Amino acid sequence: RDRQPIIAIDGPAGAGKSTVARQVAAKLGLVFLDTGAMYRALTWLVLQKGIPMDDECAIAELANSCSIRLTPSEDLKSPVRVWINDNDVTTKIRTAEVTSKVSAIAAQSAVRQALVKQQQRWGKEGGLVAEGRDIGTQVFPDAEVKIFLTATVSERARRRQQDYKKQGQPEVSLEELEASIKERDGQDSTRLVSPLMKAADAIEVVSDGLTIDEVTTGIVNLYKQCLTHS
Numbered sequence: 001r002d003r004q005p006i007i008a009i010d011g012p013a014g015a016g017k018s019t020v021a022r023q024v025a026a027k028l029g030l031v032f033l034d035t036g037a038m039y040r041a042l043t044w045l046v047l048q049k050g051i052p053m054d055d056e057c058a059i060a061e062l063a064n065s066c067s068i069r070l071t072p073s074e075d076l077k078s079p080v081r082v083w084i085n086d087n088d089v090t091t092k093i094r095t096a097e098v099t100s101k102v103s104a105i106a107a108q109s110a111v112r113q114a115l116v117k118q119q120q121r122w123g124k125e126g127g128l129v130a131e132g133r134d135i136g137t138q139v140f141p142d143a144e145v146k147i148f149l150t151a152t153v154s155e156r157a158r159r160r161q162q163d164y165k166k167q168g169q170p171e172v173s174l175e176e177l178e179a180s181i182k183e184r185d186g187q188d189s190t191r192l193v194s195p196l197m198k199a200a201d202a203i204e205v206v207s208d209g210l211t212i213d214e215v216t217t218g219i220v221n222l223y224k225q226c227l228t229h230s
């Protein structure tokens with residue numbers, strides 16, 4: 001093999017991809033790549049510059065010229081830092097405004113081309129756990145382990161509500177959260193370019209009723225099995 005193994009984790013919003021991917025990476029000494037954070041960072045920049053969401057030319061230019069960096073933090077509880085053009089946008093990319101606009105930006109083919117190219121450059125040597133929507137299908141189609149991580153909409157809304165509570169953010173109703181999750185899932189799965197979809201060779205994990213540690217251990221074991229069989 002000319003590179004280290006790759007674990008690809010795809011799935012809908014709130015399934016637990018970031019949390020689990022980060023723990024799996026820490027356990028196995030691999031790099032964690034949160035591709036959603038990249039689409040969010042670009043969305044933040046588009047909003048900050050006041051570029052209309054449908055100005056695909058201007059957005060394409062920005063996608064090709066901006067510099068996105070993800071810097072790890074040792075502490076699994078503090079977020080991985082996200083930078084775009086030297087702005088620390090770690091918390092700014094999690095606002096409701098960015099969340100409601102990100103799928104429209106992520107549907108633009110020039111945006112995907114630019115960000116996927118960057119992801120593949122970072123993953124050239126392998127040795128990473130990447131999570132997103134198109135990792136197993138487009139970004140790293142030859143990943144050694146592919147997981148499609150899901151949970152029911154109500155469970156995912158409940159998790160998001162807990163996340164907001166813990167962060168001390170204003171309470172959002174479960175109905176509102178379910179509606180926003182469904183809308184984003186719909187947009188992400190029906191777009192023309194690289195829609196959210198389970199790769200044919202991915203293992204589906206439904207995480208309702210499973211703890212983070214259980215999901216993490218399951219993936220770590222799959223990875224170890226795959227290494228001994230290759």
Ligand code: CDP
Nearest residue numbers: 013014035036037039102103106132133134
């Ligand atoms: O964490 P959450 O599931 O809310 O979303 P995310 O992983 O941060 O991704 C935000 C959005 O970026 C998604 O709703 C997709 O529209 C887009 N995305 C994508 O198109 N492809 C990826 N590989 C990752 C994210």
Ligand code: CDP
Nearest residue numbers: 013014015016017018019159207210211212
């Ligand atoms: O990245 P994605 O949007 O798929 O999910 P996330 O940002 O990792 O958020 C999932 C939330 O559900 C976090 O608060 C986790 O602590 C929680 N959770 C989980 O990820 N996995 C479980 N099996 C149970 C809860």
